[in-house]
Amino acid sequence: MHNFGKNSVKILRRLKWNVDHIFWKIKTGILLFFRNIHYDIFKPYWINPELIVLSLIPDHLSSDPDKRTKPVHDIGRIADGDWDLKTMPFEELDVFQSFKAHFINGVNWNDTELYTRIASYFKRGSVRSGCANIDEFNQKLNDYENLYQNILKNGYRLQTKIKSSGPFGNEDEIIVHIARDGDYIFANGRHRLAVAKLLGIDSVAVKVGKRHKKWVEFRKEVLSYAEANGGSVYYPIMHHDLQDIPSVHGWTAMKLIEPYIKKNEGTMLDIGAHWGFFCHNFEKAGYKCTAVENDPENLYFLKKLHRAGNCRFKVLETGILDINLEKKYDAVVAFNVFHSFLKEKRLYDRFVLFLEKLNCTMLFFQSFPDADVKKSIKEYYMNYSEMEFVNFIKEKGNFSKAVLIDNANGSGIYKFEH
Secondary structure, eight states: OHHHHHHHHHHHHHHHHHHHHHHHHHHHHHHHHHTTOOSOTTOOEEEOGGGOOEEEOOGGGOSSOOOOOOGGGGTTOEEOSSGGGSEEEGGGSHHHHHHIIIIITOOOGGGSHHHHHHHHHHHTTOOBTTBSSHHHHHHHHHHHHHHHHHHHHHOOOOGGGTOOOSTTGGGOSEEEEEOTTSOEEEEEOHHHHHHHHHHTOSOEEEEEEEEEHHHHHHHHHHHHHHHHTTTOBSSOOOSGGGTTSOBSSTTHHHHHHGGGOOTTOOEEEEETOTTTHHHHHHHHTTOEEEEEOOOHHHHHHHHHHHHHTTOOOEEEOSOGGGOOOOSOEEEEEEESOGGGGGSSHHHHHHHHHHHHHOOEEEEEEEOOSSHHHHHHGGGSSSOOOHHHHHHHHHHHTTOSEEEEEEEETTEEEEEEEO
């Protein structure tokens, strides 16, 4: 009889949750429609858990705990204010520290910070982690053991692939908020995130809870730029919350040069970096990168995305032909930029000097960005064909060979070597 009553309570709680969830999704959809926000707020992103550095400060550590909604009900919210500044490192949470102590260092559960804290609530008669007493929590620890072993054995999977928890169970993913500058702030799913970090999992599924108003305003700026440029940005944007915005060039060029990039070593110079797409990717591969850009609009977006990605690469706000070339680079990327130096004799002469001074192990080069430029080059001071342009760079840059890797967007991508 006792079990029947206990199960009935669980069923009623679940039914109430599902009804509340239906009304929440309807309300959220209506609000988003009137805010003119049309991206899929329920779509999960797969991101590297190491990108989730920060966490909201949990109530038990805060002197002024927020009256927060359930994290899943934050999905789709846009919030102003300083909530995104009230954070702490995720890896300082007692959950992470205790999981690390137990699973990595072999410490017994009852000797961990987490166990001590939860046990203190039971002594005061509180309910925590769905448990009413220490015996129930001891049983809960088996769930943590199973979670660790499951991810270790099977990798990280969507919750819908693991369990069926009612018609809205697909909302039960790790939830992160997005701060004003694009930082991911952990909000829900700490046990899964802790295990993923400890096991070195490459990617986990997350859903975005609330977004800071300033971040949403920046997203709108990116969308406005795209609308003014044929509906696309130039290259893909690396931040996951902006990857739904189309790009002209896509990933083709990066995929073509990727096999030639040595992992975890080297220096790279991106000439005409635009918004930093190649620097983001080379840095991810372990390179120390320098982005060269002097267009004010491009610099604005380059710096914002540099901050959003917590990148380390250096940004040089200077003209390409004014770069100090005393340093040798392992890789130089010059895509769809060198053709602009063929327009006038003055630029052409400076470009020759630039190539003669350029000191690098390899240069990745694409000649013309589109068909319109190919047509207009007939009016340039030097109207090279693609192969003439390649041979010119090879000669003036004193490269031993130039190899066509493949074509992308109508122009060849070449690898020059000394």
